[in-house]
Amino acid sequence: MKTRPIRTTLLAVAMVGTVPGTAHAVRIDYTIEAGVERDDNVTLAAQDQVEETIARAGFGFALEEETSVLHASVVGRADHRRYGDAYGSMTDRMLEGRLAWHAVPERLTLVAEDSYGVETIDRTAPGSPDNRQQVNVFAIGPDLHFGLGPAQRGIAEFRYINSNAEVTDQFNSDRLLASVAMVRALDPTRELSWNVRAQEVDFDDDFVARDHRRYEAFVGYAHRLRRFDMQVDAGWAHLDYDDGQTRSEPLLRAEFGWAGSERSRVSLALANQFSDAAAAALDRIGEGGGIPGSVGTGTSTINPYAYRERSAALRYEFTGVRLSASLGGFVQRLDYVDQAGANEEGRGIAAGLRYRLRPDLVFSTAASVSRIEFGAPEIRTETDRLYTIGLDKAWNRHWHSSLTVSHYQRDSSLAGVDEFDQNVVYLNLSYRNR
Template sequence: MQVDYVLDAGVEYDDNVLLLPEDPVSETFARAGVGFLVRQASSTIQANVSGRADFRDYQDNTYTDSVEGELSGRINWVAIPERLSFTVEDQLEQQAIDRFSPDSPNNRQQVNVFSAGPNLFFGLGRSLQGLLEMRYIDTDAEVSDEFNSSRYGTALRVTKQFTSGSRLSLNGQWQDVDFDDNLLARDYKRTDAFARYERTYAKFGLSIDAGYSQIDYNAGGSRSNPLLRGKLDWQAGARSRLSLVAVDQFSDAAAGVDEAGTTNTIPYSVLVNSTSLESSAYHERRYSLSYAYTGTLLSLEFQPYFQRLDYLDAPTPDQKSSGALLSLDYRMAGNLLLGVRTDISRIEYDLSNRSEESRRYGVDLEKRWSRHWSTSLAYYRYERDSSLQGEDIRQNVWYVSIRYRNR
C-alpha cells in the first residue's frame, strides 16, 4: 500500500468575502488543510482513495469557523479470482445550495453518493466474456432533500475480443430510483441498452457507445432517447495529448457526482460544484476538447467545452453553458514554480432569459526549499457579470502558505 499526503497552512485575505455587488466586506482568515492519496494494487485488493479536509478560522467572524472536505474512493475486493469481486465506491463533494447565487460558505452543502455491489465474471467461449454487476446506491444531500434517494441497479455486459487492441461489447443496464420524499420527486425506472466499440492504436484510442435509453415513471408516463457517447484520444507527440469527447444521453445529478471518479493525484483544495442539485433526470448534450502538453520546464492544459441540459420533469429552467479552462505551470530557476489558472464560463437559462458570465484568474508562485517543504504566494480574482441588474460581482483574494509533502 502506498500513502501520500500533504499538510499545509496559511493566511488568506479576501476583499469581498460576502460577494456583494456593492459595499464589499473584507476578511482575513487562517487556513489549514490535509490532502491524501492511498493506493493499493494486489491480487486481492485494488484501492484508490483520495480526499482533503480544510479548516477555516475567520478572524472578523464574518462566517462561522468551518471544516469542509471531499472524498473520492474505489475499493475492489477479489473474492474468487476471475470469477467474483465486490466493489465499494464513494464520492463526497461540496455542492452549491442555490446555483443562482455566487459561491460562499453559506451557499455550500455536503453531497454524498455511495455504491456497493458484486461483480460476477463468466466465460462464453475463448474470446467471449460476460460480466454481471449489481449495485445498491445511496444519494444524500445536506440541504437539498429532493436529491436523497435509494437506488438498485444491475448491468449485464458481454464482450467479444477481436485483437489485443480491439473489442466490442453489448450492454444492458437497469436502475430503480426511489426518492426519499415523493412530494419533491417522481420515482422512476431507467433502462439502457447499447453497444460499445473500443480500438487502440499506437497513437490513437477510440471508444464509441451507441444505443437507446428509456425512463418509466412509477406514477405513469415515460421518456426515451438515443444514447450516444464517443471519445477519441490522440498522442500528438512525445509530450502532447489531444482528447475529444461527445455525449448525448439521459443523466441526473447523482450520475454527475459519481462521474467525477477517482484520481491519481492529491487534492490541494476542496472544490465546489456549482451545478444544480435537482431530482429530475435530464437530457444532456456535451462536447469538450482537451489538449495537454507536459515538458521538462513547461506543462500546459487547455479545455474548451459546451453543454446543454434539458430537464425532463422539474420546474428548473433548462440551461446551456460554454467555456474554457486553461492551466499552465512553468519551472523557473532556483526551484521556483509559476502557475497560471484561467476559467471562463457562460451560462444561459431558458424561459427566465437569465444569463451569467464568470471569469476566474489565478497566479501562484511556489518556492521548493527541499523535497518535502515549500512556500507559496497566490493571487486569485473572480468576476461575475449577470443579465440581472445589480448582480455583478468582483472579488480579489491573496493567500500565503507553507506546505509539507511526505514524498
C-alpha cells in the same frame, strides 16, 4: 449538520484497511499546510462587500493500491477556514475514489465508489460560504465475471447507490442498478460489447421528486493503440416514471484520445444521454489525479430531476521537463424532463500553465471563462471569470511555501442583480511526505 454523508464516505476508506494482506502495498501521499488568506469580498456581494483576513489549515492525500487482490484509488482533502465576524469557522471536505476487491479472482469482485464534496445550495447564486453544502453519492456491489468462450466473456454488475445532500433533501435517494455486458475480443486491440442496464430510483421525498426507472441498451466498441484510443457506446435509453410518463432518446457516449508525442495528448468526449446529478457525480470519479490542491465548490445543480444531456468537451495537455500546459473547452445542454428543473445551456474554456523557473521554484497560472444560460422558471445568463497566478518555493524535499493570487468575477443578465468581483491572496507553508 447531518452525519449521514460522512458515515458513508468513511466506509469506503475503512474497506481499504480491512482487506487482509494488502496494507503493506498501499501508497499514500499527503500534504499538511497552514496559511493566511486575504479576501476582499468574502460574501461575494455587489454592494457592502466584507473584507477579511482568514486563517487556514488543510490536509490532502492520495491513496493508490494495485495488486492481484485489490485495486484502490482514493483522494481526499479537508480545508478549515477561520473567518472573522461574517461566518465564524468552517471546514469543507471532499473524498473521491474507487475500490475493487477481487474476492474470487476472475469470478467475483466487490466494488465501492464514493463521490463526496461541496456544491452550491442555490446554483444560480454565488458560491459564498452560506450557499454551500456537503453532497455525497455512494455505491457498492459485486461484479460477476463469467466465460463465454476463448474470445468472449460476460460481466454482470449490481449496485446499491445512496445519494444525500446536507441541505437539499429532495436530492436524497436510494437506487438499485443492474447491468449485463457480453464482451467479444476482435483482436488484441479491439473489443465489441452488447450491454443492457436498468436502474430503479426511489427518492426520500416523493412529493417533489418522481420515482422512476431508467433503461439502457447499447453496443460498445473499444480500440486501444499506443498513441490512439477510443470508446464508443451507441444505443437507446428509456425513462419510465411511476405516474405513467415515459420518454425515450438515442444514446451516445464517446471518448477519443490521441497522443501526438510522448509528452502531449488531445482528448474529445461526446455525450447524448439521460442522467441526473447523482449519476453525474459517480461518472466524474477518477477525472482528477494526485493530491487535491483545495476543496473546490462544484458546478452541478443539486436537484432530483432527470435530464437529457448533450455535451462535447475537447482538451489538450502537454507535459514537459520544465513546462506543462493545458487548454480545454466544453459545450453542454441539459434539458430537464421535469418542468420544475430549469434547463441549462453552457459553454466555457480554460487554460493552465506551469513552468519551473529553477529546480526549487515553480511559476503557475490559470484562466477560465464559463457562460451558463438558465431557462424557466427564472431566465438568466451567468458569466464567470477566474484568473490565478502562483509561485511555489521548495525549501527542501518536504517543506514548501506557496503564494497564490486570484481574481474572480461574475456577471448576470437578471434585472436587479449587479456584477461583483473578488480578489484573494493566499500565503501558506506546507509539508509533503514525498
